[in-house]
Amino acid sequence: MVFGHYIQDPAHVQAHSSYATQHAYISVPNVELSPICSPKFRSGPPSEQAQVASEFLNKIIKISKVLSLTDLCIEPSKAVWVLYADVLCLSYDGNVLDASLLALVSALLDLQLPKVTYSEGIVRALADEPVTRLTLYRIPVSTTLSLLAKRLLSDPSDAEESLADEQVTVTIDERGRLCHIWKVGGGSNTATPDVLKECIQRARARYGDVKGMVERAFKERRVVFVASVGDETEMDT
Structure with missing residues (x-):
């Protein structure tokens, strides 16, 4: 996972948008x-997958409202932080959505922005000041399941995905709230409401396991999980 950021004058982003002069933005990840991760992929333009x-x-980052973009504003109408994210897959065997979202959220948790000042059109980093971390207002985690012969398979492999009748990806936040359901495929064995309920239940059950894994990865660091604005839970790992 590669995460980059830089400072940009919002006038160069959207010259005629009042919204752009007040808010930063995150580019499309x-x-x-x-071919390094799997021989099924080729060099060149991005594949459909x-x-x-x-x-x-x-979509998940936007609809889940993971970040408050005003937190990335350095000086209203003058300068904002712009975030860019590149997810590089090193070894592919299916279920790229769950791994990619986990990598992106972990990168946001780990992202450090230097303290800066703005004066007369110039942004200066303060080398002697401590860096700041972003506050994440929701921590989305996705769980992908494949429907194969009327059975649900968790964390499907590439082979299982190719044989599945339908694939369902359920995204849950830290309070167990449903953020999004992403479905691929369907037909005679399409997921029924009961199947979707089971998918949501499995996603909620898995959230704790994923959170524990992230906590262990961030041991000896201070990570802040924020359930909602004004309701913070600090976690020392």
Whole structure:
């Protein structure tokens, strides 16, 4: 996972938008599936699967309201932070959506922005000041299940995905609230309401396991999980 950021004058982003002068933005995350991760992919323009994964990440980050973009504003109408994310897959065997979202959220948790000042059109980093971390207002985690012969398979492999009648990706936040359901495929064995309920239950049950894994990865660091604005829970790991 590669995460980049830089400072940009919002006038260069949307010259005639009052919204752009007050808010930063996160670009559409780029998911790269190259021949290095699997021989099924080719060099060149992004594959359809990579584009679908990028759109999935973009939608989850926006509809879940993971960040408050005003937090990335340095000086209203003058300068904002702009975030870019590249997800690089090193070894592919299916279920790229769950892995990509986990990588993106972990990168946001780990992202450090230097303290800066703005004066007369110039942004200066304060080398002696401590860096700041972003506050995430929701922590989305996705769980993908494949429906194969009327049975649900968790964390499907590439082979299982190719044989599945339908694939369902359920995204849950830290309070167990449903953020999004992403479905691919369907037909005679399409997921029924009861099947979708089971998918949601499994996603909620899995959230704790994923959170524990992230906590262990961030041991000896201070990570802040924020359930909603003004309701913070600090976690020392």
